[in-house]
Amino acid sequence: MAIVELRNLTKSYRKNRGIIDVSFSIEEGEVFGFIGPNGAGKSTTIRTLLNFIYPTSGSATIFGKNIIKHSQEIRQNIGYLPSEIHYYDDMKVVDLLKYSARFHKKFSAERMKELASRLDLDVNRKIEDLSFGNRKKVGIVQALLHEPKLIILDEPTSGLDPLIQNHFFDLLKEERDNGATIFFSSHILSEVQKMCDRVAIIKDGKLVTVETIEHLTKNKVKNITLTLEHPEQLHFELNGMIKKEVNGNAVTLLYSGDIKALLKRLNDLPVQDVLIEEPTLEEVFMHYYE
Numbered sequence: 375m376a377i378v379e380l381r382n383l384t385k386s387y388r389k390n391r392g393i394i395d396v397s398f399s400i401e402e403g404e405v406f407g408f409i410g411p412n413g414a415g416k417s418t419t420i421r422t423l424l425n426f427i428y429p430t431s432g433s434a435t436i437f438g439k440n441i442i443k444h445s446q447e448i449r450q451n452i453g454y455l456p457s458e459i460h461y462y463d464d465m466k467v468v469d470l471l472k473y474s475a476r477f478h479k480k481f482s483a484e485r486m487k488e489l490a491s492r493l494d495l496d497v498n499r500k501i502e503d504l505s506f507g508n509r510k511k512v513g514i515v516q517a518l519l520h521e522p523k524l525i526i527l528d529e530p531t532s533g534l535d536p537l538i539q540n541h542f543f544d545l546l547k548e549e550r551d552n553g554a555t556i557f558f559s560s561h562i563l564s565e566v567q568k569m570c571d572r573v574a575i576i577k578d579g580k581l582v583t584v585e586t587i588e589h590l591t592k593n594k595v596k597n598i599t600l601t602l603e604h605p606e607q608l609h610f611e612l613n614g615m616i617k618k619e620v621n622g623n624a625v626t627l628l629y630s631g632d633i634k635a636l637l638k639r640l641n642d643l644p645v646q647d648v649l650i651e652e653p654t655l656e657e658v659f660m661h662y663y664e
């Protein structure tokens with residue numbers, strides 16, 4: 375059974391388009407990524423699913439139940455991390471977590487301690503004394519505390535340092551292994567690639583595609599900047615080169631091919647410097663849909 379199913383879900387905000395005709399489904403036990411540039415409609419989709427805002431048309435179900443009619447019941451089994459978190463600033467973390475756990479009628483001090491320690495969060499501090507990243511951790515603990523069947527995370531990693539991000543991904547994997555389904559949005563392709571089974575790509579409010587990560591990574595694209603000794607050495611050919619832009623002694627390539635073949639070819643070139651980067655989403659989209 376699909377845990378989440380959207381059928382032509384549309385939400386417009388007066389003049390602004392929010393999302394248009396979005397349809398996809400998430401199966402039980404999947405880690406499902408939702409990716410798109412800023413303003414693409416990720417938060418709108420998530421907030422509509424949680425019944426914080428009403429769809430203009432279309433429908434959706436979670437656990438097979440209508441998101442509007444059964445929203446309270448549905449939310450009992452969801453852990454949600456919003457993209458922006460606002461708390462009662464003068465509360466201690468531990469009190470806030472206890473308080474919010476009451477809505478789910480499930481609180482385990484042991485689980486709270488375990489989650490907080492995995493994320494290196496001090497629950498005895500006041501919210502107002504926490505940095506942005508530490509507030510994010512409070513949100514993550516809050517979302518996972520009641521062992522929800524469905525975990526929905528809106529941009530969970532922004533503000534977390536790389537070490538904590540890894541701990542966080544480990545935590546999510548354990549939740550998945552214990553049977554949870556995970557839906558998380560991001561604008562960073564590489565983290566979605568690391569974690570997810572499938573991804574939905576959204577752009578300008580419309581769903582572009584739903585793909586398995588396997589399929590996306592087969593089309594792995596890299597941005598490579600080479601600095602060569604002389605400008606005339608910039609005129610070389612390379613299998614898998616999609617785009618080439620020359621700037622002085624430097625050349626930037628969009629490359630989609632075997633990394634080993636690339637390294638071999640670089641070995642023959644008088645390279646002074648090399649930079650290999652993740653392409654922007656726009657570049658991936660362009661490559662992907664050309």
Ligand SMILES: Nc1ncnc2c1ncn2[C@@H]1O[C@H](COP(=O)(O)OP(=O)(O)OP(=O)(O)O)[C@@H](O)[C@H]1O
Nearest residue numbers: 387390391392410411412413414415416417418419
């Ligand atoms: N409350 C609102 N009122 C009017 N327009 C809105 C509102 N919320 C979102 N929008 C518009 O809906 C579109 C989608 O925004 P949304 O916040 O869902 O994107 P997003 O993919 O979550 O982006 P981000 O990564 O920047 O959070 C944007 O054009 C945005 O301007």
